[in-house]
Amino acid sequence: MAEIIVVGAGLVGSLLSIFIAGRGREVEVYDRMPDIRLAGGNSGRSINLTLCERGLKVLDSVGVGDVVRAAAVPVYGRLIHDVKEELTFQPYGNHREAIYSISRSDLNKILLDYAASHYGIKFHFDEKCLGVDLDAPSIETKNSQTGLVTNHKAERIFASDGAFSAVRLQMQKKLRLNFSQQYWEQAYKELRVPPDAAGKWTAEKNVIHVWPRGNYMLIGFPNLDGSFTCSLHLALEGPLSFASLKTKDALLDFFQDSFPDVVPHMPELVTDFFTHPANSMVTIKCSPWSYEGKVSLIGDAAHSIFPSYGQGANAGFEDCATLAECMEQYGDDWTTLLKEFESRRRPNTNAIADLCVEHFVELRDLVGTPGFLLRKGIERKINQAYPDKYKDLYSMITFTCMPYTEALRVDREQRTVVDQIMRVEDIEQKLDSPEVERVIDRLMAVR
Amino acid sequence: MAEIIVVGAGLVGSLLSIFIAGRGREVEVYDRMPDIRLAGGNSGRSINLTLCERGLKVLDSVGVGDVVRAAAVPVYGRLIHDVKEELTFQPYGNHREAIYSISRSDLNKILLDYAASHYGIKFHFDEKCLGVDLDAPSIETKNSQTGLVTNHKAERIFASDGAFSAVRLQMQKKLRLNFSQQYWEQAYKELRVPPDAAGKWTAEKNVIHVWPRGNYMLIGFPNLDGSFTCSLHLALEGPLSFASLKTKDALLDFFQDSFPDVVPHMPELVTDFFTHPANSMVTIKCSPWSYEGKVSLIGDAAHSIFPSYGQGANAGFEDCATLAECMEQYGDDWTTLLKEFESRRRPNTNAIADLCVEHFVELRDLVGTPGFLLRKGIERKINQAYPDKYKDLYSMITFTCMPYTEALRVDREQRTVVDQIMRVEDIEQKLDSPEVERVIDRLMAVR
Numbered sequence: 001m002a003e004i005i006v007v008g009a010g011l012v013g014s015l016l017s018i019f020i021a022g023r024g025r026e027v028e029v030y031d032r033m034p035d036i037r038l039a040g041g042n043s044g045r046s047i048n049l050t051l052c053e054r055g056l057k058v059l060d061s062v063g064v065g066d067v068v069r070a071a072a073v074p075v076y077g078r079l080i081h082d083v084k085e086e087l088t089f090q091p092y093g094n095h096r097e098a099i100y101s102i103s104r105s106d107l108n109k110i111l112l113d114y115a116a117s118h119y120g121i122k123f124h125f126d127e128k129c130l131g132v133d134l135d136a137p138s139i140e141t142k143n144s145q146t147g148l149v150t151n152h153k154a155e156r157i158f159a160s161d162g163a164f165s166a167v168r169l170q171m172q173k174k175l176r177l178n179f180s181q182q183y184w185e186q187a188y189k190e191l192r193v194p195p196d197a198a199g200k201w202t203a204e205k206n207v208i209h210v211w212p213r214g215n216y217m218l219i220g221f222p223n224l225d226g227s228f229t230c231s232l233h234l235a236l237e238g239p240l241s242f243a244s245l246k247t248k249d250a251l252l253d254f255f256q257d258s259f260p261d262v263v264p265h266m267p268e269l270v271t272d273f274f275t276h277p278a279n280s281m282v283t284i285k286c287s288p289w290s291y292e293g294k295v296s297l298i299g300d301a302a303h304s305i306f307p308s309y310g311q312g313a314n315a316g317f318e319d320c321a322t323l324a325e326c327m328e329q330y331g332d333d334w335t336t337l338l339k340e341f342e343s344r345r346r347p348n349t350n351a352i353a354d355l356c357v358e359h360f361v362e363l364r365d366l367v368g369t370p371g372f373l374l375r376k377g378i379e380r381k382i383n384q385a386y387p388d389k390y391k392d393l394y395s396m397i398t399f400t401c402m403p404y405t406e407a408l409r410v411d412r413e414q415r416t417v418v419d420q421i422m423r424v425e426d427i428e429q430k431l432d433s434p435e436v437e438r439v440i441d442r443l444m445a446v447r
Numbered sequence: 448m449a450e451i452i453v454v455g456a457g458l459v460g461s462l463l464s465i466f467i468a469g470r471g472r473e474v475e476v477y478d479r480m481p482d483i484r485l486a487g488g489n490s491g492r493s494i495n496l497t498l499c500e501r502g503l504k505v506l507d508s509v510g511v512g513d514v515v516r517a518a519a520v521p522v523y524g525r526l527i528h529d530v531k532e533e534l535t536f537q538p539y540g541n542h543r544e545a546i547y548s549i550s551r552s553d554l555n556k557i558l559l560d561y562a563a564s565h566y567g568i569k570f571h572f573d574e575k576c577l578g579v580d581l582d583a584p585s586i587e588t589k590n591s592q593t594g595l596v597t598n599h600k601a602e603r604i605f606a607s608d609g610a611f612s613a614v615r616l617q618m619q620k621k622l623r624l625n626f627s628q629q630y631w632e633q634a635y636k637e638l639r640v641p642p643d644a645a646g647k648w649t650a651e652k653n654v655i656h657v658w659p660r661g662n663y664m665l666i667g668f669p670n671l672d673g674s675f676t677c678s679l680h681l682a683l684e685g686p687l688s689f690a691s692l693k694t695k696d697a698l699l700d701f702f703q704d705s706f707p708d709v710v711p712h713m714p715e716l717v718t719d720f721f722t723h724p725a726n727s728m729v730t731i732k733c734s735p736w737s738y739e740g741k742v743s744l745i746g747d748a749a750h751s752i753f754p755s756y757g758q759g760a761n762a763g764f765e766d767c768a769t770l771a772e773c774m775e776q777y778g779d780d781w782t783t784l785l786k787e788f789e790s791r792r793r794p795n796t797n798a799i800a801d802l803c804v805e806h807f808v809e810l811r812d813l814v815g816t817p818g819f820l821l822r823k824g825i826e827r828k829i830n831q832a833y834p835d836k837y838k839d840l841y842s843m844i845t846f847t848c849m850p851y852t853e854a855l856r857v858d859r860e861q862r863t864v865v866d867q868i869m870r871v872e873d874i875e876q877k878l879d880s881p882e883v884e885r886v887i888d889r890l891m892a893v894r
Contacts, residue, residue, distance in 0.1 A: 176683075176727055180627035236623075280623055 012299030459746030740782030
């Protein structure tokens with residue numbers, strides 16, 4: 001019998017196994033998919049992700065941070081493409097801070113390799129979880145190669161099996177689980193710009209490219225090999241939607257009108273569009289995360305968020321670090337340990353979930369508008385004058401490790417300062433004037 | 448193949464079958480439980496319910512209203528029992544309006560009998576729904592007597608299989624279903640006062656008895672035979688909870704302290720308490736309710752609410768009436784019909800769900816407090832002076848058929864009037880003074 005079973009060998013599951021093994025506990029991991037280190041091909045679900053300070057700090061704490069950095073592309077800001085093909089650069093931070101773009105599968109492979117080579121952790125692939133006995137606790141898995149159904153008992157089970165967690169479904173049936181899932185009317189689809197694309201915007205490798213278009217948008221993430229992984233965000237149904245773009249011509253017309261500078265660099269656009277799945281965006285919250293010290297949800301299984309802040313993986317990694325802290329503190333009192341884990345993390349994951357919904361609307365609708373750019377300009381100005389007293393929300397989330405709840409609280413306070421400066425007459429023309437500097441000084445003096 | 452299958456032969460399922468058959472369509476109903484008309488005994492889940500204007504109007508429209516009224520006890524208000532055994536009567540309406548207390552199983556039996564005798568509708572009991580094929584559409588059921596598993600195909604399937612709907616679970620797996628379920632930390636348990644109880648409060652048959660005690664409460668519903676069905680609302684866990692009351696002595700001490708006037712009339716208290724289940728209170732919302740014109744949720748399967756306003760059955764019956772209207776209007780265009788059904792009903796069921804949470808807190812915490820009684824007194828006064836211009840929320844929900852959304856909107860407007868009158872100095876002493884009457888006149892003149 002395994003001491004601890006982890007269900008799901010994705011980003012959170014593989015990192016969690018490292019933390020558990022690092023504390024001298026035996027752990028085995030089961031995953032329904034084939035080993036991505038062996039399987040080839042691109043499922044169209046491998047959209048890139050970004051790692052930021054808080055995620056990298058966790059990876060550093062187990063010694064795998066630099067391996068990950070070496071496989072990622074640092075990016076320093078957004079490059080906004082408007083419909084007239086004009087470009088505007090928005091730095092993410094005021095001090096040339098970077099976030100790191102990396103493909104989900106590359107990151108996953110690194111973590112699996114590290115877990116296997118440093119700790120000898122046993123991963124069982126092709127093992128789909130059919131059922132969970134919360135009391136035993138045990139899981140029943142079916143091998144997709146052999147068809148063999150097996151029961152695996154453990155002292156404890158962690159479920160890092162993602163947004164549509166099989167373990168959580170069992171908890172929903174058995175427990176009084178508070179639960180909500182809210183879908184966005186839009187979904188996103190992966191489209192590729194191959195590495196041999198050359199010239200114009202594709203020369204800009206150290207930025208995230210964004211084509212905000214109101215009801216839809218395109219985002220391009222750079223890869224180490226010079227390629228870009230783009231995601232098209234679009235309504236699933238309606239007049240302009242994944243459902244409405246039925247023919248090659250309709251698709252090409254739409255891209256020519258909306259993203260003319262992209263078309264020459266996407267030779268596989270038509271194939272990608274009509275073969276890749278449209279991935280849903282869903283916010284999932286639930287409570288409690290654990291059952292009697294025996295079974296606990298973690299990562300996307302416990303909280304699923306929109307990808308808009310690039311925080312999914314970072315938040316899941318922070319879960320692992322907090323769980324490890326609780327393991328240090330509470331030893332073998334697993335009931336208390338798992339409750340404490342939830343009570344430390346859930347307020348934070350709720351906060352980032354709400355912020356992601358808010359930021360998605362901002363990215364899509366506002367990132368290209370004068371009002372948004374002006375607010376960003378004001379924030380930059382305040383931050384330059386008061387680098388220790390003022391940090392914008394994006395920076396707090398991305399370039400610090402302060403709890404999400406704290407970032408949210410500070411931001412709501414700070415907003416009132418920007419609101420007041422926005423009310424200065426003709427602020428558009430006066431951003432660098434002594435008058436505005438005086439207003440900033442006055443407002444910041446009382447903070 | 449059946450034209451229409453209804454899953455669940457509870458209150459909504461049996462009434463729905465009557466509406467469908469009444470429109471000349473063939474319908475068969477499957478239920479996982481035995482036929483309650485044959486099965487004896489009391490499961491402890493048969494808490495009484497109350498029918499009000501909107502539910503009775505629907506029952507009248509299919510001709511079964513008077514049969515139901517004859518099996519119910521009309522009640523005209525709440526009789527509040529305080530800890531000192533003092534009683535205060537609060538009429539539900541200002542014009543001696545009644546709501547009707549009836550046991551869930553008696554009402555269900557009436558509807559099943561009516562459906563079978565007037566329309567020859569086929570009910571299949573002991574058939575547990577194991578799975579649903581949304582595309583076919585079809586259901587797979589297992590007979591709990593014979594063990595036989597059968598597949599039943601239909602043109603359309605309605606799921607009235609309650610708050611923990613098997614059909615909805617399938618929709619949640621297959622569709623992008625927005626879904627939330629929020630449990631209350633309290634649950635309720637059925638306790639009986641037998642018909643031979645005599646004297647004191649049990650002589651008051653035409654009221655709902657309420658023992659509000661802050662963190663917990665007892666409610667007593669009268670039955671035709673002179674018995675009362677009581678429900679004890681209490682936390683599931685914690686210092687004083689269903690979990691903490693572990694022994695006969697602890698239970699009796701608690702009742703003697705909290706509900707001394709009840710104890711002599713509950714000879715079966717100990718047995719009832721330790722054998723009856725604690726029923727959860729849960730608010731469930733979801734969307735969409737239907738799949739491609741083939742499958743639709745209805746009643747508790749689509750929206751589950753707290754029992755605090757006594758609206759669960761009434762809201763479910765209104766669902767049936769609205770669906771019937773849509774059937775008249777849209778004929779065989781089921782995709783439009785089911786979407787329209789949801790768009791007419793869901794705003795209303797969302798509104799009553801939120802109001803029920805609000806009212807439960809009010810009932811438990813406020814019903815016995817002077818502030819609450821004063822507000823009720825002010826509302827009664829305004830309503831007496833302006834019966835056409837002012838109706839309190841409870842009356843709008845209970846004694847009218849106005850949509851729940853409209854009742855909510857009107858109430859929020861009216862609250863500002865009561866708020867202003869509450870601010871009159873020494874209002875407690877002045878309720879019947881000309882001064883307050885003038886304030887009321889002035890405020891109502893501008894409405």
